[in-house]
Amino acid sequence: MQKKYVPLYKPNQLILGTGQIAVVSGWIDKGAIAKKLEPEEFAVIGQLYSAISGINYIIRNLLYNPHVRHLVIVNATEEDNNSGAAKCLLHFFRHGFEPHKRNNAPDSDCWKIISKTVGYIDKEIPFENLQRLRESIECHEKISITEAVTLIKELAKKVEKTPEPEWATPITFPLIETVPTIFPGERYGHRIEGKTIAETWVKLVHRIKTTGVLRPTGYDGQWQELINVMAVVTNEPADFYFPQPNYLPMDRQYLEQYIPYILDDVPYYREGIKYTYGQRLRSWFGRDQIEQVIEKLIKEIDADSAVMNIWDSGCGNLFSRPDGASDHEFPGSPCLNHIWVRVVDEEILLTGTFRSNDIFGAWPANAMGLRALQQHIRDQLARRSKYDLKMGPLITISQSAHLYDNTWETVDQLIAEQYPQICRKKDYSDPAGTFLIELVNGQIEVQQQSPIGETVFRYSGSNPLQLATQICNASPAILPLHIAYLSIELQKASECLKANHHYIQDK
Template sequence: MVQINRFYYTAQHKPNQLICGNGQTAVITGWTVKQALAKHLQTSDYAVIGQLYSPTRGINLLIRNLLFNPHVRYLVILNATKEDKNAGASQCLLDFFHNGVEESLSDTGRKSWIILSAIPGYIDIDIDIHSLQKLRQSIEVQEAKSITEAVDKIKQYAQKEIIEPWGLPLEFPMSTIEPTVLPGSRYGHRIEGKTIAETWVKIIHRIKTTGTIRPTGYDGKWQELIDLMAVVTDEPTDFYFPEPNYLPIDRSFLEEYISQILDDSPNREGVKYTYGQRLRSWFGRDQIEQVIQKLIGEIDAASAVMTLWDVKDHEKGGSPCLNHIWLRVVDNELSLTATLRSNDMFAAWPANAMGLRALQKHIRDEIAKRSEYDLKMGPLITLSQSAHIYDDTWSNGEQLIQEQYAAICSKLDYADPAGNFLIEIADGQIFVTHTTPGSGEIVGCYSGKNALKLTREICAASPAIRPDHAAYLGMELQKAANCIKIDKPYVQDQ
């Protein structure tokens, strides 16, 4: 006799990211696309199917949804891919049900329930412990290591008789804080740093300060800048991780991630692609090898290009965020520029940048092995067309800025690629000489009595001058103008 289930899963959080049914089994697919399981099931087989990428961002909302749907009595957690192992979200959720939580502080210093797991995971403290314990006691949990195993377990649960809900729906309202946004340019931003870590802090500060708040289309909001160029000049070969590490990744995660960019991988059901697969075999060509051969044959080539965008992505969905990579050799220096159409700058950009840097070094090393060219590592440049921070990491971003931004800004670097400016006064006028940063060759001369007019003239002629350098010039020119008024000698920087 076929049972007619009378339940329907109601998601309070991220409903558009879930496939809802009318059974009693919740299915978590980790990084495997949820449709890969749904196509093998009837809606009566499951209560809900959803993915889980992050233990620190996803589990809290997942638990809230389960508390609101007490008819869910079974949970199948798919923990099948390298990405699942790397992220640890599925394992952390399993640990919640097996081990529970303890009260402590989250990575942003908030009082939270910390999941008893080797993988950091948090649940809001405003959910009372008795509700969490009741949830853990009322749901039977099983782990699956493959899509086939998960489907079998779900269908076995679907054959069981209906169990009454373990209680009434429990709702715990979430508080939200809208960031204060200062005026600023919407399009076209440039940020530079010596290391990926330093550049990342500057990026988060820029987005949190002037980014526009918009709905994401995925049941939430993000704060966004459009067309953000980040330039990393001096990342060390073995990568810089601050101590203590404030980056959202560590070395073990990075090792796995780099392989996803450098190495090919077979097509797997439920896994969309890896960047390495798109670069190595997706279009029937090994594009990394093509670029190496191109530069060996024509070291000055401006056509060392790799693409990850497939025109079919418009129809299929699930298109890669990383779209285009361009390499260029200038003055025996190899630079890499990557274009990302959509970029989670808080959680994803540091890994993106380190993976791309590893690709840049691989290409440099292969060229050195196979030719007479021993290139220097030039800058890594990323162009993030939608550079955004999701609302569930806004507080993390603010905490990062409070703890790191001032210290990074205090590390002054007086070298400006736009050059140096020597200021003197003579015959009742200010004279400014513009010299190149290296040889000191004179490339411009300015004179006048009005400090503001001179500043504007210099900045118009040298639009690439650093903002702090322009501010310094304005101060020094005003000091020189004051010295002329009171007939005192002027000495720059005194």
């Protein structure tokens, strides 16, 4: 029986066929499976990155296409294991679901899939419809493209020989979509700093979720986006910090599998992957750029030209694509484009520039991979030269820093649980220095000292607002909490001056 699959949701994310077998390819490129099949052998092929909302759309589309009788789930990659989305979908069919309240909030009823990975289905879909769906579709799991394609072809022949009737009439249910609350803020040029990657990540997520601009994506959805976001990680430990309990979207096992994708020259780790960053750095352009940077710094430790490039502009390079085509012409072009290494004050720092950065799902692994590269270069310099450098900051510049709409609910929960705790860990050090306030000869005098205690400037006056303005104008990078503290102290000093009272800072 041939019938066109009709997707009500996310149609631009799907490859459509005329068969009775739906395929979920997980993190594997759906095109890598489609090119091995004929359209009549499958009904639809789509990817699944997140269990939180991705499964909800799959369920809704299947309810509208009851001619689908088989579901093949490809659970093949480290990313699939890390996200758990493929397993969660499998568990819906094998273990079922139960009533639940998201974040224990009122009016947040939903169905929760019985799985270790959190996955929700809208409460608007009745229990009996979900149960009938589970009973009517046979679910299969495969761990490679080859195994999946073999099974799909076998099932297609079986269905062609003995067509299976539709198990219900097409049905749809209202979809209620939430619109995030967005506070006013800068669109361009943000700087966020944290001691660890985990801390910096929560701050990044909070900034984008609260002030990011809503924009449509090319994938039938929305994201919240900020332009040109700089993240500075100052003290990530050598063995990496994973919070307990771990709220990062990855664990140590995943990290161990991910780091070689940046450090090593292995062109294809698995089917469906076009390239790795390590391949781009080690051999894509006919030279080992990591080795070049190490040699550059050995010869010229103060060089500002220790640069690695990942973007392929074509330009007829014989060592890149055989046809000389550029990354502009292909989908799935690299998100990480440029890496810069610099030695400053006997510290090695690394800056990675991303054209597009999924901050929730990808940034933590990206940052840890770059930190591993930074450590590798430092260690090689120590082994092969006289330079035994300290690890300086890791900096990422995300030209498009965004959160996809299918993560918003999880992001809200992360912010509610972790952001207040991070804010309570106050660090009063400020690169702008410290400010000592006194009353001298009927005036408020403010002495600005550098972080090492040197007096760099003195401000004097009787108007606290004017003094605060002068200080902020002279030191525009002063931390916001420091500005608030100064304003309070200057106002106290002003009141003491008017009342002829003795003023003592912080009293």
